[in-house]
Every structure is written in structure tokens, then in C-alpha cells.
């Protein structure tokens with residue numbers, strides 16, 4: 001257990017309990033919450049845990065502010081999309097697509113890193129923003145390759161398709177379809193990637209990243225070539241985001257600008273990392289779970305409140321499901337105000 | 350004479366019109382402790398910054414064992430054997446004391462690029478860090494964050510980081526400034542201990558004349574960025590120019 005978690009324990013009973021509950025919920029999601037919609041939410045949580053954790057590696061551990069994270073996420077998605085669409089729904093092309101996507105991401109990350117990690121943080125952030133916007137425009141204009149604004153649906157290898165049946169008989173009342181296998185693929189890859197990230201931040205290398213975040217000048221003076229460490233962190237984070245994109249593309253069997261490159265996703269990632277707690281990794285789990293649940297169920301909850309308060313002036317309008325974004329914003333402001341170090345930071349006090 | 354451990358030739362830096370370090374040429378030999386004195390703003394810290402690579406010289410060169418350091422970043426100079434403690438405390442505030450020291454030990458061991466193992470995997474590095482903490486008498490504060498330390502303890506940690514690098518050339522920039530009287534001897538004893546090894550080169554910026562007199566083999570004086578006196582401690586301190594202009598107050602103490 002120690003080596004699985006790389007010696008980085010939750011260090012709070014309540015936090016450990018919440019994390020275990022999330023792990024348990026995700027591990028048995030198909031059986032605990034049957035139906036397409038809950039499974040969809042669970043898969044999204046898994047993908048976002050990876051995506052947010054990879055962003056935390058950059059922002060929370062290394063102190064690099066980047067807005068290009070969805071670009072790497074998108075590259076993973078498009079890698080799978082292009083490969084499966086062009087060469088058919090087989091594992092071989094898919095592996096090729098994933099490797100190509102990883103290569104493109106790492107090269108881009110390295111270029112961004114070497115070119116701009118030497119400049120001040122604010123310029124770096126702006127450069128990443130510019131590169132990400134350029135990439136989004138490119139993806140929508142190369143429509144022969146990417147499907148443009150509409151994106152593209154494609155078929156995945158047969159065992160991952162909803163029509164596939166692994167077992168003749170349902171298991172605990174749930175038919176074991178390709179969709180469920182697909183979910184467990186997403187879940188287990190996400191779990192492995194998260195544990196890998198936990199190892200990286202708790203390795204000798206990870207401590208150097210934290211040292212750079214705290215005082216890059218002194219890290220350099222101690223003999224650590226800061227630009228090299230930052231570049232490696234950028235590449236690792238980009239690679240992990242790419243794999244998150246791969247998982248999402250496999251799960252949705254669709255890749256388009258809205259599901260990968262949109263700036264709205266970038267903002268979601270930022271919110272999740274801040275709500276969960278920067279520089280903790282466990283914050284990524286809590287942030288992703290909480291935020292995705294809120295995104296999917298806040299409207300339902302509000303509809304109920306709105307109905308329950310019918311007849312009382314103002315309240316029904318205030319809780320009308322169309323106002324859900326407003327309430328999400330309120331929740332965000334409150335959580336940052338009361339938990340400036342995120343939920344994990346708060347629980348660990 | 351043997352090849353100097355460290356040498357500067359016409360080392361100069363200009364900030365706009367202001368020449369902060371002005372054509373300083375000086376060689377430092379293994380086994381010697383050189384005190385660098387001069388009034389505040391004389392350019393002592395800037396001279397250090399040029400040597401260790403925090404600032405780029407306008408003109409002149411820095412040579413480490415005869416090898417030019419031009420264009421090398423601070424990290425490469427540290428790897429080449431140049432160690433530096435800072436005048437203004439310069440630590441990793443939210444990391445613990447032991448983590449701070451271990452980072453320095455790990456840099457020296459070249460183990461920073463290990464992503465596969467846990468931080469706790471290298472027992473030897475942690476043990477080395479713990480020994481250094483004992484040396485600077487910080488063992489009790491081992492698991493406190495650097496930010497939580499008193500000023501004096503932070504200065505000691507600063508010294509521990511330099512000791513951890515175990516460089517050929519040690520550069521101390523006012524290591525005892527702001528320390529309480531009973532903490533000063535700990536640091537001075539450590540510096541004397543390095544000197545006793547006999548093969549290390551030590552540069553020490555220090556205002557306290559009694560300290561300088563007891564530790565230094567040689568004193569150089571900087572004023573307005575220029576080297577104005579250089580020699581054996583007794584002679585330099587006694588020289589009229591130093592007596593009057595720069596050290597009057599301290600000598601009178």
C-alpha cells in the first residue's frame with residue numbers, strides 16, 4: 001500500500017473516507033448505478049481525474065500556469081478519432097493513433113517548454129493561450145482530417161461496442177456489454193495513470209519540481225537546471241493529458257471541438273483543480289468528482305427545489321434549472337472563499 | 350604557485366550608468382580563506398552573483414580551476430564545484446527543513462532526475478541530510494517547514510544547504526548577519542571546520558572585524574565596485590585607507 005500510493009497518504013480520516021467512497025463508487029459504478037447516464041458520468045469522472053491530475057502536476061507541483069492543456073487532451077482525442085476513422089475499428093490502428101498522438105504532444109510540449117519557459121510566467125501563460133487557440137482553429141479548418149466543427153463519430157474495436165456481449169447471462173442483473181468493458185478500460189487506465197502521477201510527484205524528481213515552484217532561483221543555484229526540469233514536467237503532463245483524451249475518445253466514440261479543445265473545458269479543469277486543492281493530486285479526484293456530479297445533477301436537484309418552493313415568490317425562479325450555471329458559480333466562489341487551499345487542503349488541516 | 354581554484358579577471362558589471370563591480374581581478378587558492386569587506390553597497394554581493402552565475406558580466410571573466418565559466422548557467426557552475434550561501438535567506442519555504450537539505454544533498458548526488466523511486470527510497474541521502482542538520486544544530490526542527498523557522502535558524506539552514514553541496518569553492522555572504530550572539534559560534538566553527546580540511550577555497554563576506562581577523566588568511570576590500578586593498582589581514586586592517594574610510598567604525602568596536 002505504501003509503495004502503491006508512493007508514501008503519500010491522504011493524511012486525514014475524512015479525506016481517506018471520501019476517497020475510498022469515490023474509488024468504490026467508480027469501481028462498481030455499472031452495478032451500483034445502472035443505466036446509461038450514470039455510467040456516462042462515472043466515465044467522465046475517471047477521465048477528468050486523469051486530466052486534472054496531469055494539470056495539477058504542472059500548476060500545483062511545478063508552478064507553471066498553462067492554458068494549453070486542452071490542446072494535449074484534444075490531440076489524444078483526435079489521434080484515436082483519425083486512426084479509427086481512417087483505418088477501421090481495430091486495435092492496431094488505435095495503438096498507432098495513440099502513439100502518434102503522444103509523439104505530437106510531447107514534441108509540442110517540448111517546443112513550448114524550451115521556447116517559453118525561459119520567459120516570465122505571465123508571458124508563458126499567454127504563449128500557451130495563443131498556441132492552444134491556433135491549434136483549435138487548425139483542427140476546425142482541417143475538416144477533411146478532423147471532421148471540422150461537427151467532429152466525427154467512428155466505430156471502436158468490437159469488444160468495446162454496446163452491441164457486444166461478454167457473458168450470455170447478466171451479472172448481478174446487469175448485462176455485461178461492450179459498453180461496460182469500455183467503462184472498465186477507462187476506469188483501470190485512469191487508476192493506473194493516477195497512481196503513476198502519485199509516484200512521480202513523490203519521487204526525487206517530484207521534490208525538485210516542488211522546489212522549483214517554491215523558489216526557482218534557489219533550485220537553479222543548488223545545481224538543478226530549472227528549464228530542463230520544467231520541460232520534462234510539461235512533457236509528462238502533456239502525455240498524461242493526451243491519454244485522458246484517448247480515454248474520452250474511446251468512451252464517447254465521437255471526437256469534436258466541443259468535447260476536446262474548447263476553452264470551456266480548460267476553465268472546468270482550472271475550477272476542478274482549485275476546488276479540489278492544488279498541489280495535492282488527491283484534490284484532482286475530489287475536484288473532478290464533485291464538479292462533474294454538480295454539472296450533471298445540479299439541474300435535476302434545482303428542478304426539484306423549484307417545484308417544492310412553487311407558490312413562494314422569487315424562490316422558484318431563483319432555482320429554475322436554467323440558472324444552474326449561476327449556482328455553480330456561487331458554489332465555486334464560496335468554496336474558494338472558505339477553502340482557499342481547496343477541499344483537500346482544508347481537510348488536512 | 351598552483352593553479353587558482355577561482356579567479357576573476359577584470360570582472361565588471363554596469364547597471365545603467367552605475368558600475369557596481371569595476372574591473373575586479375583576483376585569484377583565490379585552495380586551502381585559503383579570503384574575507385571580502387567593504388561598506389554596504391560596495392558591490393560584494395554583486396561580485397558573488399557574477400561569480401556564481403546569477404548575473405551576467407558586462408565584461409571580464411570568471412575562471413574555475415582555469416576553466417572559463419562564461420555562458421554557463423548557475424546550475425552548471427554549482428555542478429562544477431562552486432557553492433554559494435545567500436545573504437538574504439533564500440529557501441524553499443513550504444518544504445520541511447529536512448527536505449530543503451535533502452534537495453541539496455540530492456543535487457550533489459546527481460539523483461534529481463529519478464522519477465521511478467519514492468523520495469524515501471534513497472536512505473543514504475536522507476541520512477546525509479540528517480548528519481548535516483546535526484552539524485548546524487537544527488535536528489530538533491527537522492520536520493518544521495522552512496518558513497516556520499526563526500531568522501537565526503533559517504540562516505543555519507542556509508549554511509547547511511551550502512555544506513550539503515560540498516563544493517570546492519565556498520562563498521558565504523554575511524552568514525552570521527542577524528543571528529543571536531549564541532548562534533554565531535556554531536556557524537563560525539563550521540566555517541573553521543571547512544578551512545581545516547585544507548583543500549577548500551573559502552570566500553567570506555563579513556562585517557565583524559574580530560571574526561575576519563581570527564578566520565581570514567587574507568582580506569580584500571571593495572569600494573564602489575573596485576578592489577582597493579588586498580593583503581594579509583593585519584596589514585589591510587591597519588592600512589590608513591581602510592582605517593579611515595571603510596572600517597573606522599568596526600575597528601573601533
Ligand SMILES: Nc1ncnc2c1ncn2[C@@H]1O[C@H](COP(=O)(O)OP(=O)(O)O)[C@@H](O)[C@H]1O
Pocket residue numbers: 364369387388389390391392393394395396
Ligand atoms: N540588479 C541590480 N540592478 C541595479 N542595481 C543593482 C543591482 N544589484 C545591485 N545593484 C547595485 O549595486 C551596488 C552594489 O550592491 P551589493 O553588491 O548588494 O553591495 P554589498 O553586497 O557590498 O552591500 C548597489 O549600489 C546596488 O544598488
Ligand SMILES: [Mg+2]
Pocket residue numbers: 393394395436522
Ligand atoms: Mg551584500
